[in-house]
Amino acid sequence: MGNVRPATMERITTPALAAKFIDEQLTSLRAQIGDKKVLLALSGGVDSSVVAALLIRAIGQNLVCVHVNHGLLRKGEPEQVIRVFRDEMNANLVYVDAIDRFLDKLAGVTDPETKRKIIGAEFIRVFEEEARKQDGIAFLAQGTIYPDILESVGVKAHHNVGGLPEDLKFELVEPVKFLYKDEVRVVGKALGLPDNMVYRQPFPGPGLGVRCVGAITRDRLEALREADAIVREEIGKLPEIPWQYFCAIPDFQSTGIKYVDGKGERYMGWAVVVRAVNTVDAVTATVPEIPFSVLCAIRDRIIATVPGVNRVLWDISEKPVATIEWE
Ligand code: XMP
Numbered sequence: 001m002g003n004v005r006p007a008t009m010e011r012i013t014t015p016a017l018a019a020k021f022i023d024e025q026l027t028s029l030r031a032q033i034g035d036k037k038v039l040l041a042l043s044g045g046v047d048s049s050v051v052a053a054l055l056i057r058a059i060g061q062n063l064v065c066v067h068v069n070h071g072l073l074r075k076g077e078p079e080q081v082i083r084v085f086r087d088e089m090n091a092n093l094v095y096v097d098a099i100d101r102f103l104d105k106l107a108g109v110t111d112p113e114t115k116r117k118i119i120g121a122e123f124i125r126v127f128e129e130e131a132r133k134q135d136g137i138a139f140l141a142q143g144t145i146y147p148d149i150l151e152s153v154g155v156k157a158h159h160n161v162g163g164l165p166e167d168l169k170f171e172l173v174e175p176v177k178f179l180y181k182d183e184v185r186v187v188g189k190a191l192g193l194p195d196n197m198v199y200r201q202p203f204p205g206p207g208l209g210v211r212c213v214g215a216i217t218r219d220r221l222e223a224l225r226e227a228d229a230i231v232r233e234e235i236g237k238l239p240e241i242p243w244q245y246f247c248a249i250p251d252f253q254s255t256g257i258k259y260v261d262g263k264g265e266r267y268m269g270w271a272v273v274v275r276a277v278n279t280v281d282a283v284t285a286t287v288p289e290i291p292f293s294v295l296c297a298i299r300d301r302i303i304a305t306v307p308g309v310n311r312v313l314w315d316i317s318e319k320p321v322a323t324i325e326w327e
Contacts, residue, residue: 005178012183018190029058036138044081047143053191071099072207075229112327119206124163140170144177210327214251224249226306227272245276248326256310269310285319
C-alpha cells in the first residue's frame with residue numbers, strides 16, 4: 001500500500017462507518033500479522049491509543065505496548081494508560097518508569113531545541129532497550145495519521161522509529177495512516193476509548209518539558225503539572241473548548257507576600273502562565289475570550305493548592321508573533 005489515501009475511501013463520520021472501518025482493519029491486520037508479535041510505543045495520545053485498541057482486538061496479547069513515562073506527562077496520564085489498557089482492555093503493557101533518566105539528562109539544560117533533542121533521543125534509547133527485552137517481535141505499530149504523511153515536517157519525530165538501529169527496523173503496521181484526526185476520534189469512540197482520551201487536546205511530544213521554561217527542576221515541574229491540571233479542568237468546563245489550553249512556568253521568581261499572625265512576610269515565588277489558543281493548522285493562532293470568573297477560579301485554586309506559586313498570568317499573545325508553546 002502506498003502513502004496516498006485511496007480516492008474511493010469514504011470519510012468516517014458516523015459510528016456505523018467507524019464500525020465498518022474497524023471490521024475491515026481487523027481482517028487486514030490479522031492477515032498481515034498472523035501469529036507474530038507487534039511492538040507499539042503507546043503514549044496515551046489519541047492516535048497511538050486507537051492503534052493499540054485496534055491491535056488488541058485483532059491480535060490480543062501478541063501486541064506489546066510500551067508506555068514510557070519520561071516524567072513530562074500531564075497529571076494522571078500514565079495512570080490512565082495503565083487503567084484503560086492494562087486493567088480494562090487486558091493489554092500486554094510494559095510500563096517504563098524512566099523519569100529519573102530523563103530528568104537527570106535534562107538537568108541544567110536551558111536551550112529549547114537541545115531539550116527537545118535530549119528528550120527525543122532518550123525516548124528512542126528507552127524504547128530500544130525495551131524492544132531488545134522482547135522475543136519474536138516482527139512488526140512495529142505506529143499511530144501515523146494522514147496529516148503526518150502530508151506534512152513533511154512530522155511532529156511525531158519523537159515517537160518515530162527513525163532513530164532505531166537497523167536490526168530493530170521492523171516492518172511497519174500503520175492502521176490509521178489514511179485517517180484525518182476527526183476520523184481517528186470517531187474510530188476511537190467506536191472502540192470504546194474514554195472521551196478524555198478521544199477528544200484530548202494536542203500535546204507536544206516533549207510534553208511539559210517545553211512548558212517548564214529553561215532548565216527543568218523537579219519542584220518547578222511538579223508545580224507546573226499541578227497548575228496545568230487545574231487549568232485543564234476549569235477551561236474544560238466551558239461550552240466552547242479552545243484548541244489548546246495549558247500552563248507554562250517561566251524560570252524566574254517574583255515577590256509575594258503572606259500574612260502570618262497579622263504580619264506581612266515577603267517571599268519569592270513562581271509565576272504560572274495560563275495559555276489558551278484557537279487555530280486551524282497551528283501556523284497562526286488567536287486567543288479566545290475566557291470569562292474573567294473562570295480566570296479568577298483558576299487563580300484561586302492555583303494559589304491555594306500549588307506550592308511555590310504566588311502569581312497567575314494570562315497570556316494574550318497571538319501567533320505570530322508568539323508561538324503557541326513558550327519554548
Ligand atoms: P508552536 O509552539 O510552534 O506549536 O506554535 C505549534 C503546535 O505544535 C506543537 N508543538 C510540538 N509538538 N513536538 C510536538 O510533537 C514538539 O516539539 C512541539 N513543539 C510544539 C504545539 O503544542 C502546537 O500544537
